[in-house]
Amino acid sequence: MKIVKRVILIVLLIILIIISSIVYMGYQMYQDAISRTSIASRIEELKKDENYIRFSEIPEHFRNAIVAVEDHRFYKHNGIDIITTTRSMMENIKEKEIVAGGSTITQQVRKTSLFYPRATFYSKNCRTICCL
Numbered sequence: 001m002k003i004v005k006r007v008i009l010i011v012l013l014i015i016l017i018i019i020s021s022i023v024y025m026g027y028q029m030y031q032d033a034i035s036r037t038s039i040a041s042r043i044e045e046l047k048k049d050e051n052y053i054r055f056s057e058i059p060e061h062f063r064n065a066i067v068a069v070e071d072h073r074f075y076k077h078n079g080i081d082i083i084t085t086t087r088s089m090m091e092n093i094k095e096k097e098i099v100a101g102g103s104t105i106t107q108q109v110r111k112t113s114l115f116y117p118r119a120t121f122y123s124k125n126c127r128t129i130c131c132l
Contacts, residue, residue: 019089074104088102
């Protein structure tokens with residue numbers, strides 16, 4: 001019984017170390033992104049884009065469709081969906097490549113406005129976990 005407890009403890013410790021390192025890398029990516037351009041100046045940049053429209057200008061039925069497809073629990077979390085994040089991270093670790101995304105609409109907007117659109121194993125999981 002002691003051996004089983006030790007194995008479980010070691011596995012949990014390894015999982016904690018992996019999650020901690022992914023969170024740390026995500027935080028580093030965030031710090032790097034805002035050191036290049038402040039969030040306020042990036043927002044002003046985005047507003048100048050010819051395709052920029054205000055949220056109030058988007059038809060309600062279109063907003064509802066986006067929520068239904070992209071983040072059906074959008075109104076049940078505060079920008080980070082722990083259930084989806086955990087599921088996608090475990091799938092990506094299991095497959096050793098990007099096979100699932102767990103980012104919410106909020107995280108997707110932050111990602112596309114602050115980071116490069118290229119997805120790598122670490123960048124995908126770091127951005128998914130990190131509170132951006």
